[in-house]
Amino acid sequence: MKPIIWFYFPARLAWRQLVFDRTKLVAAICGVLFACVLVFMQLGFRDALYASAASAPVKLNGDLFLMHKQSEALWRPVRFKRSELMRVLGNSAVAEAYPLYLGLAPFKNIQTRTKRTLMVYGFDPDSQIFKIDAIDDKRAELRLKDTVLFDEYSRPEFGPMRQLLAADQNVTEINDYKVTVVGLFRLGVSFAADGNVVTSDLNFMRIFSRRNHEDIDLGVIKLHPGASATQVQAALRSQLNEFVNIFTYEELLSYEKDYWANTAPIGFIFGFGTVMGWVVGLVIVYQILFTDIANHRNEFATLKAMGYEQGYFVRVVFASAFFLAVLGFIPGYLLSLGLYHMAESKMYMPMPLPFGKVTTVFMFMLSMCFMAGLLAIRKLKDANPADMF
Amino acid sequence: MSTVIDVEHLNFSFGSGVLTQPVLKDVTISIEKGEIVLITGPSGSGKTTFLTIIGGLRQAFHGSVKVLDQQFINSSEQIKVKARQQIGYIFQQHNLLKSLTALQNVSMTLEINAALTERQRRERAAEMLIAVGLGDRLDYRPDQLSGGQRQRVSIARALVGQPKIILADEPTASLDKQSGHEAVNLLKQLAKESQTTILLVTHDYRILDIADRVVELEDGVIKQV
Numbered sequence: 379m380k381p382i383i384w385f386y387f388p389a390r391l392a393w394r395q396l397v398f399d400r401t402k403l404v405a406a407i408c409g410v411l412f413a414c415v416l417v418f419m420q421l422g423f424r425d426a427l428y429a430s431a432a433s434a435p436v437k438l439n440g441d442l443f444l445m446h447k448q449s450e451a452l453w454r455p456v457r458f459k460r461s462e463l464m465r466v467l468g469n470s471a472v473a474e475a476y477p478l479y480l481g482l483a484p485f486k487n488i489q490t491r492t493k494r495t496l497m498v499y500g501f502d503p504d505s506q507i508f509k510i511d512a513i514d515d516k517r518a519e520l521r522l523k524d525t526v527l528f529d530e531y532s533r534p535e536f537g538p539m540r541q542l543l544a545a546d547q548n549v550t551e552i553n554d555y556k557v558t559v560v561g562l563f564r565l566g567v568s569f570a571a572d573g574n575v576v577t578s579d580l581n582f583m584r585i586f587s588r589r590n591h592e593d594i595d596l597g598v599i600k601l602h603p604g605a606s607a608t609q610v611q612a613a614l615r616s617q618l619n620e621f622v623n624i625f626t627y628e629e630l631l632s633y634e635k636d637y638w639a640n641t642a643p644i645g646f647i648f649g650f651g652t653v654m655g656w657v658v659g660l661v662i663v664y665q666i667l668f669t670d671i672a673n674h675r676n677e678f679a680t681l682k683a684m685g686y687e688q689g690y691f692v693r694v695v696f697a698s699a700f701f702l703a704v705l706g707f708i709p710g711y712l713l714s715l716g717l718y719h720m721a722e723s724k725m726y727m728p729m730p731l732p733f734g735k736v737t738t739v740f741m742f743m744l745s746m747c748f749m750a751g752l753l754a755i756r757k758l759k760d761a762n763p764a765d766m767f
Numbered sequence: 768m769s770t771v772i773d774v775e776h777l778n779f780s781f782g783s784g785v786l787t788q789p790v791l792k793d794v795t796i797s798i799e800k801g802e803i804v805l806i807t808g809p810s811g812s813g814k815t816t817f818l819t820i821i822g823g824l825r826q827a828f829h830g831s832v833k834v835l836d837q838q839f840i841n842s843s844e845q846i847k848v849k850a851r852q853q854i855g856y857i858f859q860q861h862n863l864l865k866s867l868t869a870l871q872n873v874s875m876t877l878e879i880n881a882a883l884t885e886r887q888r889r890e891r892a893a894e895m896l897i898a899v900g901l902g903d904r905l906d907y908r909p910d911q912l913s914g915g916q917r918q919r920v921s922i923a924r925a926l927v928g929q930p931k932i933i934l935a936d937e938p939t940a941s942l943d944k945q946s947g948h949e950a951v952n953l954l955k956q957l958a959k960e961s962q963t964t965i966l967l968v969t970h971d972y973r974i975l976d977i978a979d980r981v982v983e984l985e986d987g988v989i990k991q992v
């Protein structure tokens with residue numbers, strides 16, 4: 379049989395029946411749109427979470443990284459001894475090894491005097507362990523006592539730091555310890571921290587009076603040019619104590635990502651939200667297709683009496699499902715695009731909408747409508763042509 | 768003349784076991800090509816049931832029902848679907864698709880036929896609607912037409928596929944005397960031109976004059992009149 383007969387005609391009938399009842403069509407589209415936006419937002423938040431979780435390690439400038447095995451993620455590290463890090467210097471391929479100190483501490487908004495927790499990074503200003511020029515340029519200032527750099531991409535609740543600095547209002551408190559903000563840099567917020575501050579290792583110990591130089595959170599290792607990171611990694615692994623992980627740059631990123639995806643309940647929550655969006659959409663579309671078949675029962679029975687076979691009606695139902703998927707997806711996509719922008723500007727989190735995600739959600743909507751169609755075609759059995767006379 | 772419908776010793780009942788209710792009892796009738804046969808009879812006598820069996824819409828198990836040389840007794844769905852495509856139906860309710868225009872409704876009959884082009888389908892449907900006097904209503908939907916006009920669209924829909932048989936169940940029931948008569952005369956005239964067999968169930972004695980033969984069904988038993 380010609381494909382036009384096979385698919386075009388049932389699709390055309392489905393289309394004509396859909397557009398005939400505008401109110402129902404709008405309701406149906408809203409259902410798919412709702413599911414679409416729900417799935418888009420869940421996936422968007424999830425990916426933003428992963429992206430921002432890795433935003434701090436992304437900016438680290440190193441070839442290998444040392445972390446305690448019990449450290450689940452960078453924001454909640456288990457400390458280990460600095461001497462463990464220094465042992466790597468015994469390997470001839472290692473050029474430098476520097477510790478990084480991390481700590482969450484309340485930061486006082488200079489204007490409002492309210493406190494909010496942010497992440498404090500302490501590092502040796504002689505090293506270049508951040509791939510951020512603004513930090514490199516200010517290394518001399520950071521050597522001074524009680525100086526910090528502030529992350530401009532921190533949430534606005536910490537105060538408009540750029541304007542404050544311009545007005546020479548640069549003194550505040552971290553962990554109830556008085557510090558001077560001597561400059562800005564750009565890193566970005568994550569689910570773990572609403573803002574970031576970078577300071578020297580000496581200042582870090584002043585801010586966190588109970589911390590000391592010997593207990594470090596992360597070790598950043600730089601190799602001599604030409605050395606293979608994986609080879610050195612293997613060599614070091616046999617030399618170092620069992621309680622440290624030694625990661626390449628990529629491994630560190632995926633370790634962070636995996637934490638949020640698997641260990642933290644947040645990955646699960648968004649995954650669950652996505653599935654719920656799918657299910658809610660499925661129920662809505664199923665309801666619409668089901669009542670549609672019920673309403674067209676007589677018409678379908680009439681067509682059966684005229685010689686149309688069962689398969690034709692199955693195709694009509696699936697074509698309706700397909701049209702609903704497409705018609706709901708388009709406004710759903712546009713609305714999500716707007717919401718993504720809004721989320722970016724309100725939450726200061728990166729919310730990219732790459733083509734891959736768009737197609738993923740579209741496939742999601744298609745499978746949802748297909749499934750709804752599959753459930754609804756049982757209802758076609760009710761169309762019995764013998765009852766038409 | 769060739770026999771188009773040949774029914775012998777057809778028995779049919781609804782239900783099973785003690786609830787079995789015989790509706791058609793040993794019905795035997797044969798109808799020739801081009802013949803117009805009217806079936807009358809009291810309510811509940813089995814007229815509609817008979818028509819749905821002839822039309823391949825209801826499965827019967829006892830006797831012999833040959834329509835267009837196909838045996839319907841214990842036949843497969845496939846055979847009946849093929850046969851239905853050669854039969855035009857006119858229902859008591861017009862049963863038009865409410866989301867389609869008159870032209871699109873009539874075209875639905877032709878969309879089963881893969882040999883035609885879309886253009887040919889539209890032209891034939893339009894010609895048929897002009898023949899039933901609705902040339903100026905091609906793009907009206909059922910809810911924009913009167914009852915008589917709707918019934919004429921369904922006559923056009925039944926005829927446009929050039930069926931060998933037309934089955935009609937009380938086609939005039941929802942029409943007034945005038946338009947009922949018009950509709951049936953139209954049916955007769957168009958059918959005679961193409962030698963189409965018509966089997967028409969009616970309570971309406973005003974239209975008996977169009978018949979070549981009138982058959983009365985009483986309590987499931989055929990009586991020639």
Ligand SMILES: Nc1ncnc2c1ncn2[C@@H]1O[C@H](COP(=O)(O)OP(=O)(O)OP(=O)(O)O)[C@@H](O)[C@H]1O
Nearest residue numbers: 781782788790808809810811812813814815816817
């Ligand atoms: N689907 C069904 N299930 C069970 N019994 C049925 C069914 N359809 C019809 N009947 C019974 O079969 C008998 C014949 O019904 P049928 O519809 O053929 O009568 P009819 O001659 O067309 O009557 P009318 O003139 O009122 O339309 C009736 O007694 C009816 O109750």
Ligand SMILES: [Mg+2]
Nearest residue numbers: 767814815816
């Ligand atoms: Mg009846």
